[in-house]
Amino acid sequence: MNYIKTISNSRDETELIGFKLGNILKKLGGPTTIYLFGDLGSGKTVLIKGIAKSYGIAPRDIGSASFVIVAEYETSPPFYHIDLYRIEGDDALESLGIWEYIDSSGITAIEWAERLSEIPEESIKVKLKFLGEESREIIIEGIDEKDWDNMQEGQV
Numbered sequence: 220m221n222y223i224k225t226i227s228n229s230r231d232e233t234e235l236i237g238f239k240l241g242n243i244l245k246k247l248g249g250p251t252t253i254y255l256f257g258d259l260g261s262g263k264t265v266l267i268k269g270i271a272k273s274y275g276i277a278p279r280d281i282g283s284a285s286f287v288i289v290a291e292y293e294t295s296p297p298f299y300h301i302d303l304y305r306i307e308g309d310d311a312l313e314s315l316g317i318w319e320y321i322d323s324s325g326i327t328a329i330e331w332a333e334r335l336s337e338i339p340e341e342s343i344k345v346k347l348k349f350l351g352e353e354s355r356e357i358i359i360e361g362i363d364e365k366d367w368d369n370m371q372e373g374q375v
């Protein structure tokens with residue numbers, strides 16, 4: 220399995236990790252769905268702000284999507300920020316049209332991917348864990364360590 224494991228010691232560091240991931244995904248091209256796992260406050264939204272920045276969206280425009288469930292950005296490719304925190308059950312997922320977003324030709328970032336009954340294989344999964352007040356373990360599955368190491372911090 221291709222994955223990278225890293226530690227973030229601040230909010231800004233997590234946003235930078237997201238930016239780095241976004242830059243790699245952008246370079247690889249094509250539609251992508253990023254599945255994020257982790258407890259409330261672990262940093263999923265912060266990391267998505269960094270990913271979004273790679274696609275030309277200002278981090279401040281990425282909200283805590285819990286209230287919106289789906290936020291769409293008319294970038295090219297389109298960017299979808301989805302938060303499944305308040306979603307319960309497969310029926311609710313169906314009526315949200317989650318599979319259309321997952322299969323869309325855009326970039327889709329999904330918080331609370333724990334809520335999904337299935338996740339396609341070979342997908343990009345980000346797992347965040349609390350280590351301390353400001354430190355988090357971040358595992359990114361589906362990314363080559365080589366791509367990660369070759370991508371300079373903050374490079375576009």
Ligand SMILES: Nc1ncnc2c1ncn2[C@@H]1O[C@H](COP(=O)(O)OP(=O)(O)O)[C@@H](O)[C@H]1O
Pocket residue numbers: 227228229230231232233257258259260261262263264265266283330352353354355
């Ligand atoms: N290393 C870190 N990475 C990300 N967020 C951090 C970190 N340390 C502290 N924080 C704080 O934790 C919170 C994370 O919030 P958020 O990204 O909305 O979490 P989630 O979307 O997973 O519920 C923010 O208030 C942020 O300032």
Ligand SMILES: [Mg+2]
Pocket residue numbers: 263264283284302330
């Ligand atoms: Mg969030």
